[in-house]
Amino acid sequence: MSTKALSIKDIAKKANVSITTVSFIINGKGVEKNISTAVIERIEKIIQEDGYKPNQVARSLRMGTSKIIGLIVEDISNPFFAGIARLIEDKAYKKGYKIIYSSTENQPGKTKELIDLFKSRQVDAYIIAPAEGARIEIEKLLLENKPVVLFDRYLPDLNVNYVGIDNFNASYNAVKQFVKDKRKNIALVTVDIDVEQINHRLDGYKQALIDHQMPFSAGLVIKMPFGQTKEETIDRLVQLFKSHPEIDAVLFATNYLAIGGLMALKQMNKMVNERFSVIAYDDGDVFKLHTPQISAVEQPLDEISDNIINLIFQQISAKEQLAPQQIILSGRLIIR
Amino acid sequence: MSTKALSIKDIAKKANVSITTVSFIINGKGVEKNISTAVIERIEKIIQEDGYKPNQVARSLRMGTSKIIGLIVEDISNPFFAGIARLIEDKAYKKGYKIIYSSTENQPGKTKELIDLFKSRQVDAYIIAPAEGARIEIEKLLLENKPVVLFDRYLPDLNVNYVGIDNFNASYNAVKQFVKDKRKNIALVTVDIDVEQINHRLDGYKQALIDHQMPFSAGLVIKMPFGQTKEETIDRLVQLFKSHPEIDAVLFATNYLAIGGLMALKQMNKMVNERFSVIAYDDGDVFKLHTPQISAVEQPLDEISDNIINLIFQQISAKEQLAPQQIILSGRLIIR
DNA sequence: GTTCTATACTAAAACGTTTTACCGTTCTCA
DNA sequence: TGAGAACGGTAAAACGTTTTAGTATAGAAC
Known part of the structure; x- marks a missing residue:
C-alpha cells in the first residue's frame, strides 16, 4: 500500500508550531x-529535509484555483497543434502552470464534455x-468570466x-502567386466544416480569382468531409485530378x-513542376523534403503561442474584466 | 465575477434532503x-435540470484519487510521442480518465519536478x-506502489x-537489409544519450556487422548531442558525408x-538511389512522400498504446501488487 | 500604571465531497 | 405482543489546505 505523503500537519507537529505558521512560511508570508x-529557518529546513510538497488538490479546493x-x-x-501545445506548455510551465489537454476530434458534444470536465477540475483558464x-459552451465560459x-x-x-x-490574405496571396506563375485552373481543396478560419481560406481564394478576372468554377473547389480516412482523401483527390485534367x-x-494530395499525385505519377503547382497550409518537414519542394503558408x-500565453496571463492576473483582443498575425507564404 | 458553481449542498437544500442522500444518488448507490x-428520481431530475456537476477537486481530496x-x-x-499521446488520451477518456502531460526536454531535473508535481495533484498513474x-524518481514511485x-x-x-x-533486432534487420543490397560501408547516426533503447539500436547494428563479416568502423557511427539545433545536425551530417564518401x-x-539527414543530402545534392540507401526509425509521411521513398522501421x-493503457488499468484496478510485465513488440521494417 | 503598539504566533472555519455510524419507523412472525 | 429485520434516511468526521480573527506577551509612551 502506498505510504501516505506528508501533510502540513506532520510538519507542524514535528516543529512544534501550528499549521497556520507552516502555511504562512510555505507561502513566503513568514516575514509579513x-x-x-529562527522559526522560519527551522521550518524551512524540516520541509527541505523531509521533502514535503503541499497537496495541490487541497490547495485548489480551498482557493478555487488550480494553476x-x-x-x-x-x-x-x-x-500544428502539437507544436503549439509544446510551446504553450513550455511557457506556462515557467510561470508555474501546467497544461491539461484534450482532443475533440471535431465532435460537437465533446467540447461541452471537456469544458465541463475542466470546470469541475477548476482549471484557471481555457485555450481552445x-x-x-x-459556441454556446464558450459563451457560458465568458459569462462566468473565465479567462478564455x-x-x-x-x-x-x-x-x-x-x-x-489572416487566412483571407494568406489564401489570396497564394492564389495571386499561382496567377503570377500563369496558372489558369486553380483548385482549392478544403474541409467541410463551418468555421471562420476555413471559410476565410475559401473567401480569399474566391476574391483573388475575381480580382484577377478569372472564372470561379465550383468543380474546382473540393470540400472534404471531416474525419474521413487518409485513403478516402487520396481516392477522392485522384478522382478530382483525373476528371479535371485542366487543373x-x-x-x-x-x-x-x-x-x-501529394500522395494522390505520387500514386498517379503526376509531377509537381513548371506546369503544375501546389501550395499547402502549415509548413512542415514534409514539404521541405519533397521533390520538388512544396510552397507553403507558414503559420508562425x-x-x-506567445500571444496566446500573454493574453491568458493578462486575464489571470487582471483585477477587472479586460476588453477582449483579436490578434491577427500574418501567415508567411514560402515560395519554393 | 464568476458565478459560483452549484454544490451538492445546493441540490440537497432544493430537494429537502441531506447531502448524504444526494451523494449516494450521484454515485449510483441510491438503491443499495x-x-x-421517488427520491432518487426527484433528485436526478433536479441535477439534470440545474446542470450540476460534482466538484472533482473536492472528490479527489476526499478519495485520494483523481482519475x-x-x-x-x-x-x-x-x-512519435504526439501519436502515442493521442491514442492514449482517447483510450483513457473512454474509461473516464484524463491525461495531464509534460515534456522533459531530456533535462534530468525536470523529470523529478514533474513527478513531484503530478504527485501533489494525486494523479492515479504514470506513463513515462x-x-x-x-531512475531514482521512478524507483520512488514503485516503492510507493503507484501504477507506472x-x-x-x-x-x-x-x-x-x-x-x-525490440530495438536490437530492428537495427539488426535494417543492417541485414543493407547487406543484402550489397552495401559495404554502413553508417549509423544516433543520439548521445545513455538509454537502453538507444544503446540497443547501436548493439543491433554492431552485431549485424559482425554476423556478416563486416568491419566495424568507429568513424561511421555518429552520436549527436541531444538538443542540438536542426541546423547543427545538418551541418554535422554534411561533414560526415563529405569526409566519408565511401558511405x-x-x-x-x-x-x-x-x-x-535527408536535408543534409538534399543540401549536398546527393541522391538516395541504387548506390546509396537510407533507413529511418519511426515511419512517417515524410518518408512515404520522399523521392525516392525512404525505408523505415515502423513502431506500431x-x-x-493499447498495451500501455491495458497495463495501467490492470494496475489501477488490481487489489494487490501485480508482477511487472515487459512487453516487447517488434518494429516492422518497411522496405521501399 | 495604564494604554497602546508591535511582535509572535494560533484556533477554527471554510472549500465540496465521501463514508461511517447511527436513528427512527414500520413490518414480520413466533 | 414484542423482538428483530427491513426501510429510508441523516449527522458528522475526514481529506489538506488557506485565511480571518484572534490571543498573549513585551516594550513604549504618556
Whole structure:
C-alpha cells in the first residue's frame, strides 16, 4: 500500500508550531506575518529535509484555483497543434502552470464534455481551438468570466480573445502567386466544416480569382468531409485530378489535405513542376523534403503561442474584466 | 465575477434532503443504500435540470484519487510521442480518465519536478518515457506502489512495467537489409544519450556487422548531442558525408535525425538511389512522400498504446501488487 | 500604571465531497 | 405482543489546505 505523503500537519507537529505558521512560511508570508526568522529557518529546513510538497488538490479546493490551464484542440497529433501545445506548455510551465489537454476530434458534444470536465477540475483558464458547435459552451465560459483565448479558429461575432492568422490574405496571396506563375485552373481543396478560419481560406481564394478576372468554377473547389480516412482523401483527390485534367494549381487548406494530395499525385505519377503547382497550409518537414519542394503558408507557431500565453496571463492576473483582443498575425507564404 | 458553481449542498437544500442522500444518488448507490425510487428520481431530475456537476477537486481530496493519468515524454511535438499521446488520451477518456502531460526536454531535473508535481495533484498513474537520470524518481514511485508504465525507453534492471519495441533486432534487420543490397560501408547516426533503447539500436547494428563479416568502423557511427539545433545536425551530417564518401548506407536511430539527414543530402545534392540507401526509425509521411521513398522501421503506435493503457488499468484496478510485465513488440521494417 | 503598539504566533472555519455510524419507523412472525 | 429485520434516511468526521480573527506577551509612551 502506498505510504501516505506528508501533510502540513506532520510538519507542524514535528516543529512544534501550528499549521497556520507552516502555511504562512510555505507561502513566503513568514516575514509579513511576523514569524521569527529562527522559526522560519527551522521550518524551512524540516520541509527541505523531509521533502514535503503541499497537496495541490487541497490547495485548489480551498482557493478555487488550480494553476492548470486547459487546452482543447481538434487533434493533438496534428503537427500544428502539437507544436503549439509544446510551446504553450513550455511557457506556462515557467510561470508555474501546467497544461491539461484534450482532443475533440471535431465532435460537437465533446467540447461541452471537456469544458465541463475542466470546470469541475477548476482549471484557471481555457485555450481552445473551437470545433463546430462550441459556441454556446464558450459563451457560458465568458459569462462566468473565465479567462478564455481562442486560436486557429475564430467564432464570428463572439466578443472573445483570439489569436490567429489572416487566412483571407494568406489564401489570396497564394492564389495571386499561382496567377503570377500563369496558372489558369486553380483548385482549392478544403474541409467541410463551418468555421471562420476555413471559410476565410475559401473567401480569399474566391476574391483573388475575381480580382484577377478569372472564372470561379465550383468543380474546382473540393470540400472534404471531416474525419474521413487518409485513403478516402487520396481516392477522392485522384478522382478530382483525373476528371479535371485542366487543373494546373492546387491550394490545400490544411496540412493533412496537402499530404493526402501529394500522395494522390505520387500514386498517379503526376509531377509537381513548371506546369503544375501546389501550395499547402502549415509548413512542415514534409514539404521541405519533397521533390520538388512544396510552397507553403507558414503559420508562425512561436508568435501564436506567445500571444496566446500573454493574453491568458493578462486575464489571470487582471483585477477587472479586460476588453477582449483579436490578434491577427500574418501567415508567411514560402515560395519554393 | 464568476458565478459560483452549484454544490451538492445546493441540490440537497432544493430537494429537502441531506447531502448524504444526494451523494449516494450521484454515485449510483441510491438503491443499495435504500433510498426510495421517488427520491432518487426527484433528485436526478433536479441535477439534470440545474446542470450540476460534482466538484472533482473536492472528490479527489476526499478519495485520494483523481482519475488523471500523468504522461511524461521527452517532447510532445515529436510525432512519435504526439501519436502515442493521442491514442492514449482517447483510450483513457473512454474509461473516464484524463491525461495531464509534460515534456522533459531530456533535462534530468525536470523529470523529478514533474513527478513531484503530478504527485501533489494525486494523479492515479504514470506513463513515462524516461529521460536520463529518471531512475531514482521512478524507483520512488514503485516503492510507493503507484501504477507506472514506462515506454519507448527502458531502464535496465529496474523491475517495472515496460512497453517498447525490440530495438536490437530492428537495427539488426535494417543492417541485414543493407547487406543484402550489397552495401559495404554502413553508417549509423544516433543520439548521445545513455538509454537502453538507444544503446540497443547501436548493439543491433554492431552485431549485424559482425554476423556478416563486416568491419566495424568507429568513424561511421555518429552520436549527436541531444538538443542540438536542426541546423547543427545538418551541418554535422554534411561533414560526415563529405569526409566519408565511401558511405553507401545510413541507418538513422530517430525520426528527427533521419529528417536532418535527408536535408543534409538534399543540401549536398546527393541522391538516395541504387548506390546509396537510407533507413529511418519511426515511419512517417515524410518518408512515404520522399523521392525516392525512404525505408523505415515502423513502431506500431496502436499496439504500443493499447498495451500501455491495458497495463495501467490492470494496475489501477488490481487489489494487490501485480508482477511487472515487459512487453516487447517488434518494429516492422518497411522496405521501399 | 495604564494604554497602546508591535511582535509572535494560533484556533477554527471554510472549500465540496465521501463514508461511517447511527436513528427512527414500520413490518414480520413466533 | 414484542423482538428483530427491513426501510429510508441523516449527522458528522475526514481529506489538506488557506485565511480571518484572534490571543498573549513585551516594550513604549504618556
